[in-house]
Amino acid sequence: MSTPDRLIEATRELLWERGYVGTSPKAIQQHAGAGQGSMYHHFSGKPDLALAAIRRTAEEMREMTGRLFDAPGSAYERIAGYLLRERDVLRGCPVGRLTMDPEVIESEELRAPVDETIAWLRGRLAAIVQEGLDRGEFTPGLVPGDIAATIVATVQGGYVLARASRTTDAFDAGVRGLLALLAPRTATA
Template identity: 85%
Template structure:
């Protein structure tokens, strides 16, 4: 891995664990195994490096979510796949946690990739819900944008509940509840029970 990549990866990890204020240039250098000269040769400073790290984290989240949401299957199955995919629940969402970081939220530049990614996720989910409505997979009359917001809120809120309890059970319960509410009308295929039973412990 190149020095810039090591610095970016180190910053990503530290931002996730410690937040912006707790991620000092010295800690980044130590974590990356790079000297001060190398860091400032490739990046103008901590804000520049943090922006590169946040952008990479946001891109990775889009790629991970996109692989599930673009997979074959019904709209319900794809949403289930997104909700039930393996996560490190107790660490929280690397993108979602940035919204609780005062330094990130106060910076238009640092906040932009986070806001763009959450907007992208909501729009992608809303599109899938519309597809499901068109195919009769969901109860008629539901609002795709509202459902998409509820899905994102369930995931992000589930992280908070799980971290507070020190257990992924609260996250799992929220996901099961939402999938029950989204379950296709009677007479269409339902996969809730089978999918939930395979939800990873983390």
């Protein structure tokens, strides 16, 4: 792995673990096994390196999630695939956690990939819900954008509750509850 890639990967890991404020250039260098000169040769400073790391994390999340959304199956099955996918719940979302970091939120540049990723996620989910409505899978009258926002809020809120309680129980319960509410309509006899 090249030095810039090692620096980006180290920054990604530290941002997820410690947040922007808790990630120092020295910690990045140590984690990457790179010297100060190497870091500043490839990046203008911590904000530049953090932006590269945030962008890579956001791109990776969109790629992985996009594969789940593009998988065969009903709208419900694809949403369930996203909600039930394997994830490190107690670590939280590597993108969503950045919204709790005041320096990321205050920086339009650092916040942009976070905003774009969340907007992309909501848009893709809304489109899948609309497909489900068009196919008669879901209860008529559901508002796709509202359901998409609910799905994202359930996942992100579930991460917060899981981290606070140090157990995945609240996350799992939120996912089960949401899936029960979205369960496809069944014909009544």
